Amino acid sequence: MISRFRSLIQRNIAAKIVAILVAVILWGYVMNEQNPSTEGSFTAQVQLVNVPEGYKVTQGTDKVKITVRGARSLFVSNSDVNFEASVDLREAKSGKGEYKVRVKMPQGFELVDVQPGTVEVTLDPIVRRKVRADINVNGSPASGVTVAKVTQASSEVMVEGPSSAVKEVERLIGYVGLTSKNDADFALQVPLTAINADGKEVSGVTIQPATMYVTVQMARGLTKKIVTIHPVSEADLPAYLELVSIKPNPLQIEVAGAENIISGLTAVNTEKITLADVLQNTDKTVKLALPPGVTVTNHDVLVHIVVKDKKTGKSME
Structure with a gap:
């Protein structure tokens, strides 16, 4: 039985081998004609994995184009959702960095290219610091009444957020609006806003607490007077600069107090x-240093600082 089977196999073996080769060639030809290999591309969302805690994470690109090669039938049966792109941040460090994109794709495809091949990721550490809080009083109270004293619950409030944003916060500010109905003492919760050195709001930070308890003491019979504002500066301007001028805006302000206190003011x-931080002409918001017993509606004043280069004499615009 075995010898007969062996004899059957070995009979005309050369012709049988040729027939097998021809069959394989024909099969490959038919498959190539009916289901040829081709190139195409898919789009995938970039997922960040192993993201470290305690950072605000910003990625420069959220999508990549994946070019692959494969049988035509594979392109028919797959779409963008079958491709995955990821960036591993396990070894990421604080700041900006370029990280390689990893691709996972269906079996049968050959990866040709990924664009972009890397993604810029910024890790900004979350920090906290206390910032000065100022309460400004605006508007006009009832006739014959003026603001005697404004008391705020705290002089500093905690700010939390990405390091770059928290560093930008110069101070917190809240506003109390006066109207003709304000003729007696009152108290309220004042919302706080984070602002930078230019007086613009800083976004992306959390103020804790977000409001401050403020009491406003009103007074009658105080004498009012218009006085000049005198800016006082530190002697810490960078050595290569020269101070040209510091001009307040407004130049004068209305103050109130007992007659014997403000008569000579x-x-x-x-x-x-x-x-120390002035490198060019700039504006700063500063507080007034009022004598005891003297009050103003708004303790803040804007000053315009002009400096020039000592060597060239040119203004630092």
Whole structure:
């Protein structure tokens, strides 16, 4: 039986081998004609994996184009959702960095290219710090009444957020609006806003708490007077610069107090203004340093600082 089977196999073996080869060639030809290999591309969302805690994460690109090669039938049976792109942040460090895109695709495809091949990711650490909080009083109270004292629950409030945003916060500010109905003491919760050195709101930070308890003491019979604002600065301007001028806006302000206190008052100073961070002409918001018993509706004043280069004499615009 076995010898007969062996004899059957070995009979005309050369012709049988040729027939098998021809069959394989014909099969490959038919498959190539009916289901040829081709190239195409898919789009995949870039997923960040192993993201470290305690950071705000920003990625420059959220999609990549994946070019692959494969049988035509594979392109018919697959779509974008079958392709995955990811960036591993296990070894990522604080700051900006370029990280390689990894691709996972259905079996049968050959990867040709990924564009972009890397994604820029920024890791901004979440930090906290206390920031000065100022309460401004705007508007006009009832006739014959003025603001005697504004008391806020705290002089500093905690700010939390990405390091770059928290670093930008110069101070927190809240506003109390006065109307003709305000003729007696009152208290309220004032919302706080984070602002930078230019007086613009800083977004992306959390203020804790977001409001401050403020009491406003009103007074009658106080004498009012218009006085000049006198800016006072520190002597810490960078050595290569020269101070040209510091001009307040407004130039004068209305103050109130007992007659014997303000009768001889002609000017009020600002708090000392640091110039260490002044590298060009700039505006700063500073507080007034009022004498005891003297009040104003708004303790804040804007000062315009002009500096020039000592060597060239040119203004630092």
